[in-house]
Amino acid sequence: MKLIIFAGTPGSGKTSIVKHVIEELKNNYKLFFAKFDCLKTEDDKFIAERYKIPTVKKIAGELCPDHYTALEIPKILKENQDKDIIILETAGLCLRCSPYVEEGLGINVLDVTSGNPSRYGPILTDADVVAISKGDLISQAEREIFRANVLIVNKKATLVEVNGLTGEGSTDIIEAIKSSLEIKTKKLTLRHSMPSAICGYCYGNKIIDEAAVQRKYLAGKELKNLVPNLNCGKCGFKSCNEFIRAVLDGKANKDQCPFIKEKLKIK
Amino acid sequence: MHEAIKKITILPGINKFGEKEKFEKIEIKKGEIVAIVGPTGAGKSQLLYDIEKLAQGDSKSKRIILVNNKRVSKKLRFEPKRKLIASLAQSMNFLTDISVKNFLSLHLKARGKKFDSKLIKEVIKEANEITGEPILPETNLLNLSGGQSRALMISDVANVSISPIILIDEIENAGIDKEKAMQILVEEGKIVLIVTHDPVLAFNTDKRIIVKNGGIVKILKTTLKEKGIGHYFNWIGNYSLEIREKIRKGEEVDEIKLFCEPIK
Numbered sequence: 001m002k003l004i005i006f007a008g009t010p011g012s013g014k015t016s017i018v019k020h021v022i023e024e025l026k027n028n029y030k031l032f033f034a035k036f037d038c039l040k041t042e043d044d045k046f047i048a049e050r051y052k053i054p055t056v057k058k059i060a061g062e063l064c065p066d067h068y069t070a071l072e073i074p075k076i077l078k079e080n081q082d083k084d085i086i087i088l089e090t091a092g093l094c095l096r097c098s099p100y101v102e103e104g105l106g107i108n109v110l111d112v113t114s115g116n117p118s119r120y121g122p123i124l125t126d127a128d129v130v131a132i133s134k135g136d137l138i139s140q141a142e143r144e145i146f147r148a149n150v151l152i153v154n155k156k157a158t159l160v161e162v163n164g165l166t167g168e169g170s171t172d173i174i175e176a177i178k179s180s181l182e183i184k185t186k187k188l189t190l191r192h193s194m195p196s197a198i199c200g201y202c203y204g205n206k207i208i209d210e211a212a213v214q215r216k217y218l219a220g221k222e223l224k225n226l227v228p229n230l231n232c233g234k235c236g237f238k239s240c241n242e243f244i245r246a247v248l249d250g251k252a253n254k255d256q257c258p259f260i261k262e263k264l265k266i267k
Numbered sequence: 268m269h270e271a272i273k274k275i276t277i278l279p280g281i282n283k284f285g286e287k288e289k290f291e292k293i294e295i296k297k298g299e300i301v302a303i304v305g306p307t308g309a310g311k312s313q314l315l316y317d318i319e320k321l322a323q324g325d326s327k328s329k330r331i332i333l334v335n336n337k338r339v340s341k342k343l344r345f346e347p348k349r350k351l352i353a354s355l356a357q358s359m360n361f362l363t364d365i366s367v368k369n370f371l372s373l374h375l376k377a378r379g380k381k382f383d384s385k386l387i388k389e390v391i392k393e394a395n396e397i398t399g400e401p402i403l404p405e406t407n408l409l410n411l412s413g414g415q416s417r418a419l420m421i422s423d424v425a426n427v428s429i430s431p432i433i434l435i436d437e438i439e440n441a442g443i444d445k446e447k448a449m450q451i452l453v454e455e456g457k458i459v460l461i462v463t464h465d466p467v468l469a470f471n472t473d474k475r476i477i478v479k480n481g482g483i484v485k486i487l488k489t490t491l492k493e494k495g496i497g498h499y500f501n502w503i504g505n506y507s508l509e510i511r512e513k514i515r516k517g518e519e520v521d522e523i524k525l526f527c528e529p530i531k
Binding site: 144 | 312356359370374377416
């Protein structure tokens with residue numbers, strides 16, 4: 001099994017490229033497509049209908065979409081052991097992160113009109129393939145300058161110029177996918193750590209004030225020690241952190257978590 | 268460094284219906300211009316794509332592109348730092364807020380070359396031979412007119428870009444002297460392939476490749492007569508440019524030239 005992760009800022013052309021790649025691969029490989037997004041997407045349905053492959057939609061909601069992706073990857077892999085290639089498209093909000101894994105192939109779709117590549121973090125610097133999109137909008141000279149700038153921050157990447165409308169360049173991406181390695185280990189490793197997310201704001205604080213943040217953080221931490229951190233979903237929320245926020249916001253009761261209920265009973 | 272490209276050869280592949288293309292081979296030598304013509308969706312872009320990727324029977328069309336009579340290694344095809352082929356697409360917009368002079372030096376740097384004021388002057392000089400409105404080294408890139416942008420880009424590709432093969436896809440050609448533009452590209456020893464139905468460009472070539480249903484169906488050698496017709500159209504175009512400049516300058520025009528100068 002191969003795991004292919006497409007990351008890139010919104011509107012960079014990830015989905016268009018993914019469609020061309022699926023079109024080319026679907027007849028020879030058993031594919032699975034997972035689409036991550038923050039609030040809403042219909043791409044999973046569209047791709048399932050057009051290319052007749054199984055897909056899933058993953059909405060991060062209150063969680064950081066990249067953290068959420070990392071949380072969900074093991075589940076996706078477990079449920080799709082029979083597949084040859086799993087294509088995962090991230091929500092692509094953050095330049096700081098990238099949920100690329102050591103064992104899979106990381107593809108960054110990078111919009112050529114999006115400014116100097118030096119402002120991008122791991123999403124670009126850790127990618128195996130950098131698919132430069134929208135090159136047809138600018139001059140040849142600027143494209144060449146852009147390529148050179150990408151190579152300054154990521155020397156090892158394979159650069160491909162892609163066009164989401166015509167599918168130009170997807171052959172090179174497919175080439176990279178075919179020659180990428182199969183996943184052999186059970187546990188995957190992130191190429192880059194996620195940003196630390198351990199303040200009161202992460203637990204839903206809205207008042208911009210040191211004391212308020214601190215209070216919310218401590219209240220959250222207390223619950224964090226009680227929950228199992230398994231994201232089992234038995235409380236009705238898709239992750240423990242969301243459940244904690246709901247409790248702090250008064251929208252849920254701690255008892256909803258069977259583990260907390262058990263612990264409270266023992267006491 | 269790899270050896271210099273003297274010639275590329277297109278070996279037949281298949282059309283949309285899976286039928287073999289009916290030609291033995293098409294050779295294009297250094298300094299030659301070849302037009303690619305055919306209706307929308309006929310496979311013009313696929314042919315450009317095959318050449319751009321130096322296809323080795325692995326693209327949709329199954330064509331094979333030889334360089335100097337030889338198959339091309341994977342290493343050369345996918346080497347990220349070197350591009351054998353420069354492509355001028357329809358749009359030639361600029362995004363960078365910078366003077367023409369500084370932009371060219373930035374491009375030189377991206378190409379791994381040193382700052383070269385003589386070369387920069389040459390690029391601007393040749394661009395000004397293609398466009399009616401002169402470009403100054405200090406002009407901001409964002410303030411260039413459509414014709415100036417196109418002229419600068421063509422001169423840049425000819426002089427700064429090291430790619431020996433140039434693919435031009437339906438270039439917007441308002442405001443430039445097309446014959447001069449092609450001449451500049453060819454003088455620098457490039458192989459030029461151009462998708463166009465413009466009579467000036469299509470006839471200012473050595474041959475035309477005709478594409479239909481995803482396959483190459485015919486190769487026409489450009490006749491002397493066609494070259495003359497192209498030249499005539501170019502003369503009309505340049506005459507129109509000349510009048511345009513007069514209008515721009517607020518001059519009156521009270522005479523019309525009726526006769527084209529003969530081919531030199």
